[in-house]
Structure formats: structure tokens, C-alpha cells
Amino acid sequence: MSYPDNFEGFAVVDSHKKWLSPEKVVYPAKQFNPRDVDIEIEACGVCGSDVHCAKGNWGEMKLPLVVGHEIIGKVVRLGDKCDTGLKVGDRVGVGAQVSACLDCNRCNNDNEQYCPKFVTTYSQPYFEDGYVGQGGYASHIRVHEHFVIPIPESLETNNVAPLLCGGATVYSPLKRNGCGPGKKVGIVGIGGIGHMGILLAKAMGAEVYAISRSHAKEETSKQLGADHYIATEDEGWETKYFDTLDFMVLCGNSLSAVDFGKLPKILKAQGVIASISVPDQHEAIHLHPAQLLGFQITQSCLASRAEIIEMLNLVAEKKIKLWVETVPISEENISTVFKRMESGDVRFRFTLTDFDKQFDQFKAKK
Structure with missing residues (x-):
């Protein structure tokens, strides 16, 4: 041949x-x-x-x-x-x-x-x-x-x-952070990778929280299998869900709209935020050391x-x-x-x- x-x-x-x-x-x-x-x-x-x-x-x-x-x-x-x-x-x-x-x-x-x-x-x-x-x-x-x-x-x-x-990139942090029965997992950003995150986390046995800015994707998230939906446009969402999640995966194309002052509050103490976002090369995260108290943040690769x-x-x-x-x-x-x-x-x-x-x-x- x-x-x-x-x-x-x-x-x-x-x-x-x-x-x-x-x-x-x-x-x-x-x-x-x-x-x-x-x-x-x-x-x-x-x-x-x-x-x-x-x-x-x-x-x-x-x-x-x-x-x-x-x-x-x-x-x-x-x-x-x-x-x-x-x-x-x-x-x-x-x-x-x-x-x-x-x-x-x-x-x-x-x-x-x-x-x-x-x-x-x-x-x-x-x-x-x-x-x-x-x-x-x-x-x-x-x-x-x-x-x-x-x-x-x-x-x-x-x-x-x-x-x-896309699927593999969200599966890796789910796997490495113990996604499974008894875990409460947040999927932040319900787009191409986020929708796979919901499907995979649910299949792995976790209780899944879909997190997005508005309520526009709430019904879709429930259809994908999410157990809960958090819209960050709602007043007091960080108080309502305080100390709830074991870890979350950031699935959006950008991190500039992520409120790192509020988002970690819905994690349990020393919970993990795993980002898979690789935004525009000019974008950067700016965090004061005090904002890192009580949680861990990591960037996952493929x-x-x-x-x-x-x-x-x-x-x-x-x-x-x-x-x-x-x-x-x-x-x-x-x-x-x-x-x-x-x-x-x-x-x-x-x-x-x-x-x-x-x-x-x-x-x-x-």
C-alpha cells in the first residue's frame, strides 16, 4: 500500500x-x-x-x-x-x-x-x-x-x-479531585466543555451544581442532569450556598468575569477551584493574598x-x-x-x- x-x-x-x-x-x-x-x-x-x-x-x-x-x-x-x-x-x-x-x-x-x-x-x-x-x-x-x-x-x-x-480536559480534574458519590461538585460556565462537565460528573455519581451568570441555561442544565442551578446574578447566592461544594471546575473561555471574592465562599474549607480556562494571552487573574484564605486554586491541563x-x-x-x-x-x-x-x-x-x-x-x- x-x-x-x-x-x-x-x-x-x-x-x-x-x-x-x-x-x-x-x-x-x-x-x-x-x-x-x-x-x-x-x-x-x-x-x-x-x-x-x-x-x-x-x-x-x-x-x-x-x-x-x-x-x-x-x-x-x-x-x-x-x-x-x-x-x-x-x-x-x-x-x-x-x-x-x-x-x-x-x-x-x-x-x-x-x-x-x-x-x-x-x-x-x-x-x-x-x-x-x-x-x-x-x-x-x-x-x-x-x-x-x-x-x-x-x-x-x-x-x-x-x-x-474538551471532555478529557474536564474529566481529568473531576477524576483527580475525587468526583463521585457523596461529593458536591460545581461546574462553572455551561458552554461546550461545561455541558460535558455536567454529563461526566453526574455519570461519576456526584451531586452536580451548574453555575452560570444568569438563569438562561437553567432548564438546559437540568436536562443535562444537574441537580442544582446557581445564577450568580441573584442577590445573596454566595450566602445561600455558603460552605456547600467540595470542589468546582471553571469551564469558561475567560476568567475576567469570575468573582473570586464570592465564588470560593460556596466551597467547604480547603475546597478546590480547578480551572481549565486558557483565555486570551493578555488576560490575567489579580488576587490579593487574603482572597486565597480557605481554598485552593489550580490550573488543570488536558x-x-x-x-x-x-x-x-x-x-x-x-x-x-x-x-x-x-x-x-x-x-x-x-x-x-x-x-x-x-x-x-x-x-x-x-x-x-x-x-x-x-x-x-x-x-x-x-
């Missing part, structure tokens, strides 16, 4: 003036190493990170840039030293990380997302050779087998895609391979269904999806589909 030396994808070519006008480009694949896997992409979720990177919110990036890191596809090639049990034809996923040293203490303890040699799926150069990875709005991706995740057979491709980054696999098995077991809108991939549709993401016109995630119609000539040929 022969394979293309180059891949094809929809790329941002100008993050200042034309970020809403992606163009189809051809680019060289990275060097194929003995433990690499080639994946023919079939679907890709749209993450808020894609919009941040496309728009240049996180700084200048090498262009053209193919975004996308909630990838589902099939294995079409395996390196001769692959040993994770993958086979050609397997349905697999790739999230927001494609490399780490895999040899340090962090990597050896299922913390590879905190490895000093962490490499994101797109935009960041590999440490070994400087190759800048491209993402999942593309025909293929080539990645080390450690970051290739088997997908349970019962999970539907378009519904599972957003779990590879999820390990082990956590992603565990999360997918939970989703399969509990038959969790995300709220996903599918959109056939094209230049025009990516532009439309980005605009809708910017305006908040999505309940709650997008998955790009029909990759075969756009990249047919780049499929592996016998």
Missing part, C-alpha cells in the same frame, strides 16, 4: 485579516518513526482552542496553520515498533497532545500532559527536529502511538469526537492517555450522549462554524464530518 508524502488540510493563512477564511493547503507530513501511526481522518470536533489559535489570541503562530485536535479516524499505517495493540483499520482518536519525552517521572506516572517536552497537536514544534505539527481539519495525521486512543465500538464517531479534548481511555469507557458504559451539531467540512463551513463559536451560537459542540468528500485523492491507495 502506498501513502502520500504530503497531507492536505484547511488552514488559516492570515490570523489577522483572514482567520475566518481558511484555505485548502498541501503540507509535508512529519518524518515517519518506528512507533508512529498514520491516521486517515474521518471527523474532528471544533474546540474553542481552534478559534483562539486561528484568531491569534494566544500569540503569533507559524502559518499556514491547520487547527483541530478532537480527531477520529482509522489507522492506515503502523510503525514496525508499535506495541500498543493497534491494527490497521482500527478506529482511533487523537486529542490535543502528540508528544512528550515518555521517560521522565511525570510521563511514567500518567502525567505526560505535564511533561517539560509536551507538544501540542498543532502549532508547536517538536523538540527533536523542529517540525511544526498540523491538526485535524485535514486528510491525515501522523502521531506517536502513545497518543493514539482506541475508541470503544459502541461510541458514535461524531458524538465522541469532542471528548478527545488529560493523560490513561484518563482519556477511562473516560471513554465511562461514556460507553453510561451511554452518555453529548449535544453535538454535525457540519460537513469545507472552507465555507469552517468559516461559519468559527463565526458561530465567536457569537456563542452553538448548543454545545460542533463536529466536522464528510472528510472523505474533501480529501478523496489523499486517501491511501492499494
